[in-house]
Amino acid sequence: xxxxxxxxxxxxxxxxxxxxxxxxxxxxxxxxxxxxxxxxxxxxxxxxxxxxxxxxxxxxxxxxxxxxxxxxxxxxxxxxxxxxxxxxxxxxxxxxxxxxxxxxxxxxxxxxxxxxxxxxxxxxxxxxxxxxxxxxxxxxxxxxxxxxxxxxxxxxxxxxxxxxxxxxxxxxxxxxxxxxxxxxxxxxxxxxxxxxxxxxxxxxxxxxxxxxxxxxxxxxxxxxxxxxxxxxxxxxxxxxxxxxxxxxxxxxxxxxxxxxxxxxxxxxxxxxxxxxxxxxxxxxxxxxxxxxxxxxxxxxxxxxxxxxxxxxxxxxxxxxxxxxxxxxxxxxxxxxxxxxxxxxxxxxxxxx
Numbered sequence: 001x002x003x004x005x006x007x008x009x010x011x012x013x014x015x016x017x018x019x020x021x022x023x024x025x026x027x028x029x030x031x032x033x034x035x036x037x038x039x040x041x042x043x044x045x046x047x048x049x050x051x052x053x054x055x056x057x058x059x060x061x062x063x064x065x066x067x068x069x070x071x072x073x074x075x076x077x078x079x080x081x082x083x084x085x086x087x088x089x090x091x092x093x094x095x096x097x098x099x100x101x102x103x104x105x106x107x108x109x110x111x112x113x114x115x116x117x118x119x120x121x122x123x124x125x126x127x128x129x130x131x132x133x134x135x136x137x138x139x140x141x142x143x144x145x146x147x148x149x150x151x152x153x154x155x156x157x158x159x160x161x162x163x164x165x166x167x168x169x170x171x172x173x174x175x176x177x178x179x180x181x182x183x184x185x186x187x188x189x190x191x192x193x194x195x196x197x198x199x200x201x202x203x204x205x206x207x208x209x210x211x212x213x214x215x216x217x218x219x220x221x222x223x224x225x226x227x228x229x230x231x232x233x234x235x236x237x238x239x240x241x242x243x244x245x246x247x248x249x250x251x252x253x254x255x256x257x258x259x260x261x262x263x264x265x266x267x268x269x270x271x272x273x274x275x276x277x278x279x280x281x282x283x284x285x286x287x288x289x290x291x292x293x294x295x296x297x298x299x300x301x302x303x304x305x306x307x308x309x310x311x312x313x314x315x316x317x318x319x320x321x322x323x324x325x326x327x328x329x330x331x332x333x334x335x336x337x338x339x340x341x342x343x344x345x346x347x348x349x350x351x352x
Contacts, residue, residue, distance in 0.1 A: 012035065013028055013108050014026070015110075022042060062086055068123055082118060084107065088117070089107075125241065127215060219236075226346065227298060228289055232288075243339040290324075
């Protein structure tokens with residue numbers, strides 16, 4: 001993160017607890033003395049006046065919906081900005097005396113002592129955030145379509161009918177012939193909604209293809225891997241943003257929360273579940289892709305053989321562990337392909 005002022009020049013730390021309408025702040029000196037605290041409206045004009053009248057200092061924010069534009073505003077005013085990871089702020093989330101003023105004080109004191117205690121996060125640029133908004137909007141429509149399809153099937157089944165198996169895209173065309181007359185007034189509006197949802201999803205798919213070609217040409221490298229489609233490739237590119245931020249491809253698995261948690265204390269080192277930290281949407285797409293890779297259409301590759309070795313026991317637990325392991329390996333593989341620009345060899349490990 002670029003800093004507008006040297007670390008040695010910073011003598012004050014401002015903790016800013018952002019709220020939807022009003023935000024609390026606490027300004028402390030290098031010695032830990034409270035120099036001022038108050039609340040301000042969470043608007044650009046008010047925060048600009050607050051930042052302008054302060055000398056260059058370190059501003060500590062907690063990640064939230066307002067953090068991107070507030071952080072940009074503070075940097076433009078010449079301040080150093082630290083964005084704290086909410087998962088690491090147990091002093092705030094688990095506090096027995098939690099209120100906005102105390103939260104701002106805690107942010108300021110932690111930022112004064114050692115910013116690394118806050119596990120600072122890197123904010124994405126506007127272009128990547130806009131791309132992710134498009135992907136999340138499509139995801140919401142797909143989820144809505146799934147719920148309506150499930151509801152329709154359930155209601156038809158209650159009246160003794162059954163809609164044949166078909167894809168979600170063609171459901172609105174085939175289901176009408178199997179809807180009982182008593183349910184026509186209920187189901188017909190849902191089928192019309194499904195028609196509109198399908199058209200909107202197809203429009204989003206075209207936009208995803210266009211953005212992938214114009215803004216994220218690296219998705220072409222990622223889509224070499226069998227099982228990686230346009231949605232996953234674009235989501236991966238927009239979430240990682242810069243492959244050079246990771247010193248090793250192996251660390252990407254931890255970034256998306258697909259590595260086991262760690263509890264190594266004394267003589268106890270239990271095997272923990274995956275951490276599930278990082279971006280939930282990308283993690284879900286990676287797991288879905290691993291299910292495809294391990295399925296009947298995944299073909300033969302190093303990833304497939306790797307998952308099959310783990311799932312050799314045949315139990316549901318072994319299969320679930322295989323899906324997660326392949327998803328983690330896929331995340332690392334995509335980063336390697338992106339950073340090197342190399343062609344994907346599905347049997348690279350076997351050849352070696």
